[in-house]
Amino acid sequence: MRKNLVALYGVQVATLVLPLLSIPFLARVLGPSALGELAAIQSLFATLGFLIEYGFGLSATRQVAIHRDSRSELTKIFSNVLGGKLLLSVLFLLVSLAVYIFIPVFRSHPLLFWLGFLGALFQGFNLMWFYQGIEKLPRAASIDISLKFGYTALVLLLVRSPNDVALVIMLQGLSSLLSLIINTWRALPHIEHLRITLGGSLSALKDGRSMFLFRAVSTFYTNANTALLRLFVPAATVAQYSTAERLTGISSSALWPIMQVFFPRLSYLVHHDFSAAQALFRKTFVIIVGVSTLAAIFGFFSAPKIIKFIFGDQFISAVPLFQILIFNLPIIAISQLFGLQWMIPNQMERTFNKIIAAAAVCNLISVVLIVPKFGAMGMAWGVVASEIIVTTSMIASVLKSSKSPFKVTRPNTFTGG
Structure with missing residues (x-):
């Protein structure tokens, strides 16, 4: 677990912190308008990419963790998930084409749009x-880290003007493609001959459908906001919001490797040693809540200096947005603990998905009613309100269930919540 945790933190550094080496550069070279267009395309395909990921990052990870000692079962899971992703890539293409045809804002930059499409397609097939x-994450993580270092270096070397926005997206997609090729080749010794069938592919989709609903809804109300904001405000304003959102995302994602490492372990312990799973959850809860709260306080008071240093004076309007969004740091941490780390391993997917769906509805209402009048500030407060609803609902659902991590007796069943 320690090795996997170190590996995942390496990936997070490459994914989120390494861009901080290029973002100040891009902010100055591209300017607010071009950077806003870039952020909108990235937000759009981060949202649509869930169609290929489908929730396999949770459902398939759980199945692999349970059957990791059986090569035949791993082969079956791997083949079925790959087949499912191939089917979903067709849907991804059709939805992307509909967005391109019917939303003029995204149709105005066709090269950016389709480069973003390809990058999201490659990323959707990743094998993390x-x-x-x-x-067994360390080697896969090291490959991912190396490629992201290369991407950052090429951006710093090649991007010279606002006209190079397409180059940034192309390099990002190339990094995802190379990572996919290398890690797929490395996965082959762990499995037997691939056996992709329509029945198996549909079975994988059926197994992951509850997680798909979670991914679809949660991705919408977390990743889609920058793209939605572009429908109501100029690209330069989108750049201010995306700047604050990205910094908040970096802060929040700093805790994600801990979540990823503990998820397969909790999935295993819930079925084999429930009291140990409860103890592990309680220890993780104390650490995560404490660290995230301190980080939020630090981020709030240091926001003016951080944003001015990283992005320059052109992005000073992002300061109040960041100070609002940073409130989400401990809120998201708690919701992930009670939701992903406890409700999902304990097969409470039904309740979990209802909570996420309610939050998405609240987020959509805020976009429609608040954003047209209050712009980026309205979007920021709407996001915080949605996260509060999610977290409060998840805590209440877990504590009143027979599967609470704070009760000493093991539940007799694992029926859906």
């Missing part, structure tokens, strides 16, 4: 779910 399940 498999390596997380078998708890």
